Amino acid sequence: MTTTDALDDMFVYTDRLQRTRQELARHEVDVLMVGPSADLFYLIGTAGHLSERLTLLVVPRVGTPIIVAAGFEVPLLARQRDLAEIHAWADGQDPIALVAEATGDVRGKTIAVGDELYSVFLIRLQAGLGGARWVEGGQVLRPLRMIKDGREIELLKEAARRTDDAWVEFITQPLSGQTEREALQRLLDLTYARGLAPNFGSCGSGPHSASPHHEPGERVIQEGDAVVFDWGGTLGGYHSDVTRTLHAGEPGDEFRRVYATVLAANQAALDAVRPGVRCEAVDFAARSLIEEAGYGAAFLHRVGHGLGLGVHEEPYLVAGNTLPLQAGMVFSDEPGIYLEGRFGVRIEDTVLCTDTGGERLNEAPRELTVVG
Amino acid sequence: MTTTDALDDMFVYTDRLQRTRQELARHEVDVLMVGPSADLFYLIGTAGHLSERLTLLVVPRVGTPIIVAAGFEVPLLARQRDLAEIHAWADGQDPIALVAEATGDVRGKTIAVGDELYSVFLIRLQAGLGGARWVEGGQVLRPLRMIKDGREIELLKEAARRTDDAWVEFITQPLSGQTEREALQRLLDLTYARGLAPNFGSCGSGPHSASPHHEPGERVIQEGDAVVFDWGGTLGGYHSDVTRTLHAGEPGDEFRRVYATVLAANQAALDAVRPGVRCEAVDFAARSLIEEAGYGAAFLHRVGHGLGLGVHEEPYLVAGNTLPLQAGMVFSDEPGIYLEGRFGVRIEDTVLCTDTGGERLNEAPRELTVVG
Numbered sequence A, B: 001m002t003t004t005d006a007l008d009d010m011f012v013y014t015d016r017l018q019r020t021r022q023e024l025a026r027h028e029v030d031v032l033m034v035g036p037s038a039d040l041f042y043l044i045g046t047a048g049h050l051s052e053r054l055t056l057l058v059v060p061r062v063g064t065p066i067i068v069a070a071g072f073e074v075p076l077l078a079r080q081r082d083l084a085e086i087h088a089w090a091d092g093q094d095p096i097a098l099v100a101e102a103t104g105d106v107r108g109k110t111i112a113v114g115d116e117l118y119s120v121f122l123i124r125l126q127a128g129l130g131g132a133r134w135v136e137g138g139q140v141l142r143p144l145r146m147i148k149d150g151r152e153i154e155l156l157k158e159a160a161r162r163t164d165d166a167w168v169e170f171i172t173q174p175l176s177g178q179t180e181r182e183a184l185q186r187l188l189d190l191t192y193a194r195g196l197a198p199n200f201g202s203c204g205s206g207p208h209s210a211s212p213h214h215e216p217g218e219r220v221i222q223e224g225d226a227v228v229f230d231w232g233g234t235l236g237g238y239h240s241d242v243t244r245t246l247h248a249g250e251p252g253d254e255f256r257r258v259y260a261t262v263l264a265a266n267q268a269a270l271d272a273v274r275p276g277v278r279c280e281a282v283d284f285a286a287r288s289l290i291e292e293a294g295y296g297a298a299f300l301h302r303v304g305h306g307l308g309l310g311v312h313e314e315p316y317l318v319a320g321n322t323l324p325l326q327a328g329m330v331f332s333d334e335p336g337i338y339l340e341g342r343f344g345v346r347i348e349d350t351v352l353c354t355d356t357g358g359e360r361l362n363e364a365p366r367e368l369t370v371v372g
Helices: A011-026 A038-044 A071-082 A095-103 A119-128 A138-145 A150-170 A180-192 A206-210 A253-272 A279-292 B011-026 B038-044 B071-082 B095-103 B119-128 B138-145 B150-170 B180-192 B206-210 B253-272 B279-292
Strands: A031-034 A056-060 A066-070 A085-089 A110-113 A133-136 A197-205 A226-235 A242-248 A304-306 A313-317 A330-333 A336-339 A343-346 A349-353 A358-360 A369-371 B031-034 B056-060 B066-070 B085-089 B110-113 B133-136 B197-205 B226-235 B242-248 B304-306 B313-317 B330-333 B336-339 B343-346 B349-353 B358-360 B369-371
Touching: A011 A031, A011 A038, A011 A056, A011 A138, A031 A038, A031 A138, A038 A056, A038 A138, A056 A095, A066 A071, A066 A095, A071 A085, A085 A095, A095 A119, A110 A119, A119 A133, A119 B119, A119 B133, A133 A138, A133 B119, A138 A313, A150 A180, A150 A226, A150 A242, A150 A349, A180 A197, A180 A226, A197 A206, A206 A226, A206 A336, A206 A343, A226 A343, A242 A253, A242 A343, A253 A279, A253 A330, A253 A336, A253 A343, A253 A349, A253 A358, A279 A313, A313 A330, B011 B031, B011 B038, B011 B056, B011 B138, B031 B038, B031 B138, B038 B056, B038 B138, B056 B095, B066 B071, B066 B095, B071 B085, B085 B095, B095 B119, B110 B119, B119 B133, B133 B138, B138 B313, B150 B180, B150 B226, B150 B242, B150 B349, B180 B197, B180 B226, B197 B206, B206 B226, B206 B336, B206 B343, B226 B343, B242 B253, B242 B343, B253 B279, B253 B330, B253 B336, B253 B343, B253 B349, B253 B358, B279 B313, B313 B330
Parallel strands: A031 A110, A066 A085, A110 A133, A242 A369, B031 B110, B066 B085, B110 B133, B242 B369
Antiparallel strands: A031 A056, A056 A066, A197 A226, A226 A242, A304 A313, A304 A330, A330 A349, A336 A343, A349 A358, B031 B056, B056 B066, B197 B226, B226 B242, B304 B313, B304 B330, B330 B349, B336 B343, B349 B358
16 A cells, blocks of 8 residues: 555644644553554555555654655655654664664553554564553544544545545446446446545445445346445545445335335434534434334444545444544444345445534435336 | 455365464464455455454364454355354454454463454454463464465466566557556556456656656656556466566667666576575575676665565565575566666566476566667
């Protein structure tokens, strides 16, 4: 993963690093270490090059951040020289020794590591920097990354808008006779033609629609199928993530009932959003409605996940998460009902929590749509 | 990452799991834990779904492997039921508790974790499974993954052949006037049109060609530019990885000298390959030739890396690696010379170590090619 379509103004990153130091103090963490990831992109404007060669941003609570990177990748970090000292290593050298040298004695200190750092590096860091306590970096970065600023919201809105636009064109054509793979490819082509960078896509038809993360294959879509599309792209690193469910040919009563239930649950979750409400309450709003309709056991997953530089990130709208919503949080609203061996329905929008409530970023048609 | 274009015969995976247990015994490791990754694909025929939801294969030295996975993703593991017990968890539950329950008391035991497991999971496992010693999984899986069997070699050969074929078509057209991004896209389109799954690509032109991992951008290729393309795709999960350097318009003497040096170094590395030779000796063969030509300081990286389900994997052909080559190893041979601010040249093939020496899997033209 390498992304440099970053926000242009390096001041943004200076500010984020400063706020990171405040979070380190608040969590009584001495040092944060982050490898190539969305976290790195958030902090310094490049996601780095994810590989077996260690790239590591080291942010001490006090003092200058450093970046340890393979020497020949240093040209890619030209803009980051204003943010951190760059310590280069060459193939055959040990980058962990460079980290140890930069951090000095860490006995008794607490070091947070980015959630997505490869374990092989954590194990080597634990061996090379003895006596430290190692904790999850997510707790430090969550308060920052989950509240989007104006620029981030603009990118998320525009990514959502273009994804909606692709959907509107997509549903003008019939689906029957195409494989899941072909149908999905057409949708992705329409999406990426609108300037979004490719990210992910899923399509499940007929009984496959009842598997939430079905991998699209050679099944031919036919009249009578429910067809679930879940897809997105990125703009400047920020994700879109939409799900819509179509029906090929006229649906029966149960499909209509399930569809109406999921649509109502999607609305109920949206209606539950406002600052101060617990994340779990949004899940509960959708779930209780689905339970009342008799499909509780068929709603197999949480109602939503945060969205930003990560396609899944904090906050998670899931039972047990008592975190209160705040203005600036962006997350998916995606209830689903999955009837094994028969069909599934999921309707997913991206939602922004504003000062007054939830605002959908997606407006692709949500009403039951029948295609050929 | 999700890949299910696996080898069809599940016996392959039973055998790999059995050999993994032998490696566990040999390394005195009690348990191996692997998350979504090429390692997982190698062991059970699916790479799993890489996300914040834990999917974990747990292979004890003795006893039945288990897979801990999100319940709604269990339909994707239908074929894996013959290999492992599946322990499902639901959103809101703690998957680490499931792992702890399955492994029992681990005090004093040694647990190896897959190199690419997210650190957030390792930290949670270390907290939830107290008293164990945690080590790199790479040491356990390296002896297996780095020796390719006949089926794997066929896939690597076919992936290489199709990538070469795309190159041959690509160089029939001029480059001048196109941006790096446009030129690379045309090459990738030709490659993926041949049935390879998209993977990666890089293009650096003019002075950008001197940055080995340059990210292609809006620079317009012009007469007088060296242009480095490094790209690949996958077939059944197995990678191709090729680099070729073109020149737009007639090159000067120094480019010709550098090109000839890199080409000779590529051949020297190939000639050094045979079973029993140390990995570092292949690097040395290329490097000493480049040093003799006076460009030693401009060869910024190791000469090669293993290739298979990972685009970079063991064995690494790098100074200090005394591992002896064995028949069945597959790796890149990619010397380069990078003259900062001016130009760079890299020529990369995939090479198979056979009983008698090195065999190139790529045959895309290597001679100096001038395009318009």
